[in-house]
Amino acid sequence: MVELVYIVLMALGSTGAGLALLRTVGPTSTSRAEELVFSIGVGLGCLALCTMFLGLLGLLFEPVFYVLLLAGLLLGRKQLIGMAGRLQGRLAERSLAWDSFSLCIVVFVGLALALNLLRALMPPHGAVDPLAYHLALPNIYLIKHYLSFEQTLTGSLYPDNIGMLYTAAIGLRGASLAQVVHWFMGAVTVMAIWCFCRDYFNSQVGVFAAAIYAFTPVFIFFSPLAYVDVGVALFQFLSLWALFKWMREGGDRTLLLVGIFTGLAMGSKHTALFLGMASSLAIFLRLLKLKEPPKKMARSLFLFGGVALLLAMPWYLRALIYAGNPVWPVANELFGGLPYGSNFSIAMPSVVETSGLQWERIKDLAYVAATSLWEWAWNGQLGWQRATGIYYLALPPVALFHWRRARLRWLILGSALYYLMVVLYVDGNPRYNLAFFALLSILAGWVAQRFSAHRIRSLRLLFNSTFLATLLCGLAQSYALAYPAVHFTLSRQDSEQFLLATEGNYKAFSFVNRQLPPDAKVLLQGIVKGYYCQREYMWDHPYQRLLQYGEYATAEQMLERMKELRITHIVRMIHIPPGRINFFPQYFTDSKHEEFRKKFLKLLYRDNGYVVFEISYPS
Amino acid sequence: MRSIIKEDVEVDTEREHPLIEWGEFVLGLGACVLMGYFFYSKGYWGLLTHIWSSFFG
Numbered sequence: 035m036v037e038l039v040y041i042v043l044m045a046l047g048s049t050g051a052g053l054a055l056l057r058t059v060g061p062t063s064t065s066r067a068e069e070l071v072f073s074i075g076v077g078l079g080c081l082a083l084c085t086m087f088l089g090l091l092g093l094l095f096e097p098v099f100y101v102l103l104l105a106g107l108l109l110g111r112k113q114l115i116g117m118a119g120r121l122q123g124r125l126a127e128r129s130l131a132w133d134s135f136s137l138c139i140v141v142f143v144g145l146a147l148a149l150n151l152l153r154a155l156m157p158p159h160g161a162v163d164p165l166a167y168h169l170a171l172p173n174i175y176l177i178k179h180y181l182s183f184e185q186t187l188t189g190s191l192y193p194d195n196i197g198m199l200y201t202a203a204i205g206l207r208g209a210s211l212a213q214v215v216h217w218f219m220g221a222v223t224v225m226a227i228w229c230f231c232r233d234y235f236n237s238q239v240g241v242f243a244a245a246i247y248a249f250t251p252v253f254i255f256f257s258p259l260a261y262v263d264v265g266v267a268l269f270q271f272l273s274l275w276a277l278f279k280w281m282r283e284g285g286d287r288t289l290l291l292v293g294i295f296t297g298l299a300m301g302s303k304h305t306a307l308f309l310g311m312a313s314s315l316a317i318f319l320r321l322l323k324l325k326e327p328p329k330k331m332a333r334s335l336f337l338f339g340g341v342a343l344l345l346a347m348p349w350y351l352r353a354l355i356y357a358g359n360p361v362w363p364v365a366n367e368l369f370g371g372l373p374y375g376s377n378f379s380i381a382m383p384s385v386v387e388t389s390g391l392q393w394e395r396i397k398d399l400a401y402v403a404a405t406s407l408w409e410w411a412w413n414g415q416l417g418w419q420r421a422t423g424i425y426y427l428a429l430p431p432v433a434l435f436h437w438r439r440a441r442l443r444w445l446i447l448g449s450a451l452y453y454l455m456v457v458l459y460v461d462g463n464p465r466y467n468l469a470f471f472a473l474l475s476i477l478a479g480w481v482a483q484r485f486s487a488h489r490i491r492s493l494r495l496l497f498n499s500t501f502l503a504t505l506l507c508g509l510a511q512s513y514a515l516a517y518p519a520v521h522f523t524l525s526r527q528d529s530e531q532f533l534l535a536t537e538g539n540y541k542a543f544s545f546v547n548r549q550l551p552p553d554a555k556v557l558l559q560g561i562v563k564g565y566y567c568q569r570e571y572m573w574d575h576p577y578q579r580l581l582q583y584g585e586y587a588t589a590e591q592m593l594e595r596m597k598e599l600r601i602t603h604i605v606r607m608i609h610i611p612p613g614r615i616n617f618f619p620q621y622f623t624d625s626k627h628e629e630f631r632k633k634f635l636k637l638l639y640r641d642n643g644y645v646v647f648e649i650s651y652p653s
Numbered sequence: 654m655r656s657i658i659k660e661d662v663e664v665d666t667e668r669e670h671p672l673i674e675w676g677e678f679v680l681g682l683g684a685c686v687l688m689g690y691f692f693y694s695k696g697y698w699g700l701l702t703h704i705w706s707s708f709f710g
Contacts, residue, residue: 411691424691428684435673435680485681493681500685507697510704 037155037211041218044203047103048077049117050110055080057113061279061287066120067229072291074222075272077106078199079298079345085198086348089181099205135486135498136241142505143248147221149509149516154217154258156519157529158209158565159537164260165563169209172201173565183356185372186578188562191362193349195269195302196262209565210529212260219265220257224248226268227472227479230275234441235480242486242501243479246429247472249508251421252464255515262303263465269299270309270469274448277313281320286337289317293338297345304361305466308455310342363577375577399458406457410464419465424504426471429478432485442480449474533566542605542644543567549638555600557581560607560618561644572599576617583619589630597651604635604647 052073056063060076063069084102088094107114158164167189175181184190196219200212224244231240247253257264273295280288296313299306317338321331350360357363359371366374410422430449436442449470456467464471485497513520522532533540543566546556556571558564564571574581580599586592610618621627631647639646669677692698 414695424688428687428691432677432680432684435677481684484677485684488678488681490678493678496685497681500688504688504692507692507701510697510700513704514700 035155037207037214040203040207040211041214043103043107044081044206044215045074045218046114047106048081049073049106050077050108050114051080051106052077052110053113053117054110056291059287060291061283061285064233064279065229066117066124067225068233070117070121071222071226071229072272072276073110075226075268075295075298076291077110078219079195079269079294081106081202082195082198082298082301083345085202086181086195089175089198089201090348090352092180094176094179094181094201094205096205099202102202103206133238136238138502139241139245139505142502142509143224143245146248146254146509146512147217147224149512149519150220150254150258151214151217152258152516152519152523154213155210156213156522157533158213158260159533161259161261162563164213165537165565168197168262169200169204169212169260170563170565172197172204172212173209173568174570175201176205177568177570181352184572186573186575186580187564188575188577191353191357193301193303193346194262195298195349196265199265200260209260213258216260216262216264217258219268220253223264223268223271223468223472226271226275227475230271230278231476231479234278235476236483238486239476239479239483241479242482243475245505246425246478246482247475249423249505250425250468250471250475251423251508251511252419253468253471254508254512255418255421256465261465263468266299266302266306266466267468267472269295269302270306271472273299273309273313274469274473277316280317286334289334289338290341292317293341294345296338297342300342300346301349303466304364305460308460309452309469312451312455314339373579375575375579402457402462403454406462407453419463422464422471423508425478425482426474429481430474432481433477442477445473445477445480449477537563537566538643539563539605539607540566541641542639542646545639545646546603546605550603554602557596557599557601557604559604559621560610560614561605567605569603571605572601574618583626586626589626589633592626592630593634593649593651596649602649603638604649606645606647608643608645 049070052075053069055076056069056073060072063072081102085094085099088098158169164170167187171184171187171190171194174184174187196216199215200209203209203211203215224247227247228237228240228244231237231243253264273292276288276292276295280292292313296306296310300310314335318331318335321334326334353362353371354360357372359366359369361369362371363374363376407422407427410416410420411424411427413420430446433442433446437446452467452470452473456462456464456470460467482497482501485493486501488494488497527535534544539561543564546554547566547568550556550569552569554569556567556569557574558567558571559574562573562575564573572578572580574583576582581595583592586595606621607618608622610620619627621631634650635647636650637645638648
């Protein structure tokens, strides 16, 4: 629970820095809410970039993060105090102005976010990606005090602004705080959606839209876990909001803000590059429509693109320097970087690759585009990352009746283009594209508000009661997901006991952390979730190219390679489950590994699932 | 965008075409049925009753 104090401090520090920066370089805000949300976004980005530079300089030490927080608070102290006073007054007025139905929705959203927060406060466990790299890499950076290149870990050269926030969070308190940071970014996105709608439509539309986004199953599931996608969506949504603002108001400072958020998003995940390119095109077309002189057009495009590239560039340069490919290991066929065992091609959409003839391709693309939203909503086999719920299917089509309304028309067009980009180019994975759902929730929210205030009373009543019932169902889902967290919070179990009971490799890694010398280097066999290992380690996942067992004919050759890699110990999963047998050998039944074990491995530890060996090198 | 908002305000003051009103009504009913069916078919009713009984017996 101490994490709550830390997240408040991080939020205040970030907002303070963001307010101070926006006052210097940002545009004039149309509302306090807009100013607050943009400040939080800029402040979080600032914290991420500062952590990145500290990492590049080899200065990732715990006290430095306290200095960063303090600097943010000091920098924006006057603005923070002023804003707190103004917000207090505004919120008091607004709560009186809200009708009881809107208040009811707000209470539901608040409860859902609170349940998500309980999940975020748990020790990280279960989910693979956070323990394999989203948290594991920041942990390694903190152990080494710099942004090292972990060649065997997936994602070690991905743009990682969100990972930098996790680095600061782990440095300040621990991995639970990193989860709370991700949850916080989700909560800010919900608030941002409400603020956006409040400025562009009205507060009621905002309440509906924010609720629709907050109750999107993929958001509910992932926001309290230390993935990066909810954070990326925040930066992307803020860039879209700033873009709308620029379209409406113009101004170099607003364009600069679009560039800042686009750069922060591109520095958080490769998928944001697509939205960055789409934004560039939108800006270019807008400038063309305004018939700006070429010099001014070039200046505006440079202002947007230059700032965005400048902010994202360090990550891509880092990848280029280490691996010879700015987006390594993606598009290796294009850049020819360090060898990697999987082909993340960007040449064409996956559906296109599978078809031969042109008309077949078109048919496939049209089918995918027409059915994805339906599939995501109904097909439970697709898992949580594609669980988008029903609102996006049931409500937005009604907006087509109101095509004449220009704001809706632009929103429909923007959403449709974004949707096509998502399903045809960005992997068709809703988790990677939550900003699209943030945008679509606005359209759905507008329709929901229209039904909610419909002049036909029976429809109004039916819609309101159905919508509340669906929110209740969403809340039940949140509660079901948060049940272990509720149980954990109410129990006397501490984190250590909880992890020993729930996280399979925790016992083995506890042994490693207690017994192995600080300079030990561990090879993880059949394991990628290395977060709880506090020693230097590497994977033996087949995608990495440092240690390929098939290249060594004898146990002695394999030993020689391990010596070159300075590996001193091995942590091995005893039984590789059937689902992973294509990736890892069944070590204890594999003749080569058995020969190696008998000749060179000394057993140090064993539990039901894992063993720890020491490698005996001949002197 | 200013002009867009102005244009929207003008549209807001106009009366909707009856066909649009009728279509909207039908789609509104359809949306309610679809949302209700979705949550029912996904087993949320069972989840709700389970949670209810865990609290209140």
